[in-house]
Amino acid sequence: MEKDRSSHVLFFPVPTQGHMNPMIKLAELLALTGFRITYLNTHHNHERLIKFTNIAAHYERYPGFEFKTITDGLPPDHPRSGHWFMEMYEEATEMKIKQGLREMLVNISPPVDCMIVDAFLGFALDVAGELGIPIVCFRTSSPCCFWTSYSIPAMIQAGELPIEDMDRLITTVPGMETIRKKLDDRGEKCIFIGYDERSKAYRLYNPLTKKLIILRDVEFDEAEYWIWSSEEKKIEGLFFNENQDDDDFINQDEQGDDQGPQQNLIEPSSSRNNIETENPEVQPTEVRRSTRERRVPESYCRAADMEDTFIKLVVNRTLKSVQANALILNTAEELEGPILSQIRTQCPNVYAIGPINALLKSRVDAKHGESYHHFSNTLLEENKSCISWLDKQPNRSVTYACFGSITSMSREQLIELWYGLVNSKSKFLLVVRPNSVIGKDGEEEDVVKELFDKAKDQGYIVDWAPQEAVLNHPAVGSFLTHSGWNSTLEGVVAGVPMICWPYFADQQVNSRVVSEVWKIGLEMKDVCDRKILEKMVKEVMVDRKEEFAKSAAEMAKLADQSVSVGGSSYSNLDRLIEDIKEMSLKTPQKVIVS
Known part of the structure; x- marks a missing residue:
C-alpha cells in the first residue's frame, strides 16, 4: 500500500438505534483526522436515516465519507420493532449478512485497511480473519456489563448462576468490589433479637440509635452457643445509619393484615444486650443487605435456564470479541478505571474513548473553533416542539422522561408513570415512542392524547425528542431513564441527576453504577408505581436537589476532563488513530480470493 493514501476504515454496527449512535460518532471522529470512512448500514435503516435526518448534508463535509448498505437478512416487509434484531442472529439470517459483508470487502475500492465492528457481530471476525483485514470490536454497552458477561462462565461454574436469591452476594466477578464496598462502608455489623418467621416484616427498636429497624426477607443464622426460647431468633445483617430508601423494604403501611410480633423483645439469658421496648413514635430506619445480585444484568440473573438463547449469545459474542486486534469501549478511565483494569487482564489492547458524544464535541470545537451542533442520527422523527416548551420553563424545573428506542410498556404502566409525574408536582417532558405501549390497535394514541389533555399545564408529551439537546437545556433538572448506556452517558455529560428504571440487558448494572457508585441518582429497580415514582421525583427535584446537582456536576x-486535551479519552483516541495507521501499512493492497 502507498504510504500517502489515507487509511480506509469500515464501520459496521448492529442495526439498532443504541448501537448505531456511538458507532457513527466514532466514524465522524476518525473522519476528522482525514481517514477514508465507509459506514455500513442495513438497507432499512439507511432509508430511515435519510427520511428523518439531513445525514447526507452533514457528512458530505468529510471527503471520503461514504455510506453503503447491506441486507439485514430479513424480507423488506418484515416488522422491525422491539426485539426484532434477535432474528439477525439466527443461523440462516446471519449467513446472508456474512455473505454480503464478504462480497463487499472483496470488491470495495480502495481496499479496507481496518474494520471497526459491533462486538455482537461475531461473524465479522471470521470474515476479517479469512481476508486478512485487521479488526477492532466496539462494545457499545457499559464496561461493567461487558465484564459481568465475560464472567458468566465462571459464575455458572461456581454455582452462582442461575440466581435464586436476589440478595445473595456475588463473589466471582473481580473488579466489582468497588460497587459492593460503596454499600458495605455505610453499614455496621450488628445483631438484633427478634422472633421466628411468622411475618414478612420485622420491626425492632435499636436503643443505641433510638430508631426503629425494619427488615424483610432476612435469613436466620443461629450461633450454636446461643440459647433461645421457642419464640426467639437472632437476626444478623448490616445496619445502615443513613435513612435511604429501597423498594425491597416493607414499611408499616405496607404490612397490612400480616401482623407479626411488634411488642417487647425478650432478652435471652446468654445475651448481655439491654433491648428496650419498641417506641411507636420513632421513625423507621431500614436495614438492607450489603450487596445484591442486581449488579448482574437482569436478562441473565433471572433466567432459569443457562441454555437460554440470549444468554448464550451474549456470552459467545463477549468471549469472541477479545479475539479481535483490540477492543473499544465508550467510557473513560476517570469514570470506570477499576473495571477497565480487569478487562485488560483478558484483552490488553483496550481503547476507552468515551463519552464519545462529548469527545466528538471536543474535537469538532478544537478543529473548527465553533460550538458543535448536536446532530442526531435518529431512526425516528424528532418532535422539536419540546425545545420551545422547555424555553418557557424555569431552570432545573423539568423532569425529562424517556425510555429509549426498544423499551415497551403496558397501558397500565404508562398510566402509573403519568400519575407519578403529575403527583410529584414537577414539570415534566414525557416521551412515548410510537408503538411502545402494548395494547389494542389505536389504544396507545387514545391514551396518550387523554393523558396530554389532563396535564397540559404541567407536562408535555412527544413521541420522540432530540435527547442531547433536551438534556443540555437549562430547564431540565432530572432524567427519568431506562438506563441504557448511551442515555446514561448523555446524562453524565449534561450533569443531570437520574432516576433509573432499568428494563433489560446492561441497564440493571448501569442503574446500580449511577445510584451507588457515582451517586448521581436513584434506582427504582423492578417496581414502578405512582407512589414510588412520585417519591423519587420529589427526592431528586426537591428534598436532595442540591446534593444530586452537585454530584452530577x-x-x-470528570467526563469533560477525560475528553479534553491531555485527558484519558482524548489520548486514547490519538493512540487508536496511530494504531490504525500502523495497521494500514501492514494490510495487503489487494485481497486475493481463492
Whole structure:
C-alpha cells in the first residue's frame, strides 16, 4: 500500500438505534483526522436515516465519507420493532449478512485497511480473519456489563448462576468490589433479637440509635452457643445509619393484615444486650443487605435456564470479541478505571474513548473553533416542539422522561408513570415512542392524547425528542431513564441527576453504577408505581436537589476532563488513530480470493 493514501476504515454496527449512535460518532471522529470512512448500514435503516435526518448534508463535509448498505437478512416487509434484531442472529439470517459483508470487502475500492465492528457481530471476525483485514470490536454497552458477561462462565461454574436469591452476594466477578464496598462502608455489623418467621416484616427498636429497624426477607443464622426460647431468633445483617430508601423494604403501611410480633423483645439469658421496648413514635430506619445480585444484568440473573438463547449469545459474542486486534469501549478511565483494569487482564489492547458524544464535541470545537451542533442520527422523527416548551420553563424545573428506542410498556404502566409525574408536582417532558405501549390497535394514541389533555399545564408529551439537546437545556433538572448506556452517558455529560428504571440487558448494572457508585441518582429497580415514582421525583427535584446537582456536576467535570486535551479519552483516541495507521501499512493492497 502507498504510504500517502489515507487509511480506509469500515464501520459496521448492529442495526439498532443504541448501537448505531456511538458507532457513527466514532466514524465522524476518525473522519476528522482525514481517514477514508465507509459506514455500513442495513438497507432499512439507511432509508430511515435519510427520511428523518439531513445525514447526507452533514457528512458530505468529510471527503471520503461514504455510506453503503447491506441486507439485514430479513424480507423488506418484515416488522422491525422491539426485539426484532434477535432474528439477525439466527443461523440462516446471519449467513446472508456474512455473505454480503464478504462480497463487499472483496470488491470495495480502495481496499479496507481496518474494520471497526459491533462486538455482537461475531461473524465479522471470521470474515476479517479469512481476508486478512485487521479488526477492532466496539462494545457499545457499559464496561461493567461487558465484564459481568465475560464472567458468566465462571459464575455458572461456581454455582452462582442461575440466581435464586436476589440478595445473595456475588463473589466471582473481580473488579466489582468497588460497587459492593460503596454499600458495605455505610453499614455496621450488628445483631438484633427478634422472633421466628411468622411475618414478612420485622420491626425492632435499636436503643443505641433510638430508631426503629425494619427488615424483610432476612435469613436466620443461629450461633450454636446461643440459647433461645421457642419464640426467639437472632437476626444478623448490616445496619445502615443513613435513612435511604429501597423498594425491597416493607414499611408499616405496607404490612397490612400480616401482623407479626411488634411488642417487647425478650432478652435471652446468654445475651448481655439491654433491648428496650419498641417506641411507636420513632421513625423507621431500614436495614438492607450489603450487596445484591442486581449488579448482574437482569436478562441473565433471572433466567432459569443457562441454555437460554440470549444468554448464550451474549456470552459467545463477549468471549469472541477479545479475539479481535483490540477492543473499544465508550467510557473513560476517570469514570470506570477499576473495571477497565480487569478487562485488560483478558484483552490488553483496550481503547476507552468515551463519552464519545462529548469527545466528538471536543474535537469538532478544537478543529473548527465553533460550538458543535448536536446532530442526531435518529431512526425516528424528532418532535422539536419540546425545545420551545422547555424555553418557557424555569431552570432545573423539568423532569425529562424517556425510555429509549426498544423499551415497551403496558397501558397500565404508562398510566402509573403519568400519575407519578403529575403527583410529584414537577414539570415534566414525557416521551412515548410510537408503538411502545402494548395494547389494542389505536389504544396507545387514545391514551396518550387523554393523558396530554389532563396535564397540559404541567407536562408535555412527544413521541420522540432530540435527547442531547433536551438534556443540555437549562430547564431540565432530572432524567427519568431506562438506563441504557448511551442515555446514561448523555446524562453524565449534561450533569443531570437520574432516576433509573432499568428494563433489560446492561441497564440493571448501569442503574446500580449511577445510584451507588457515582451517586448521581436513584434506582427504582423492578417496581414502578405512582407512589414510588412520585417519591423519587420529589427526592431528586426537591428534598436532595442540591446534593444530586452537585454530584452530577462533579461527574460532568470528570467526563469533560477525560475528553479534553491531555485527558484519558482524548489520548486514547490519538493512540487508536496511530494504531490504525500502523495497521494500514501492514494490510495487503489487494485481497486475493481463492
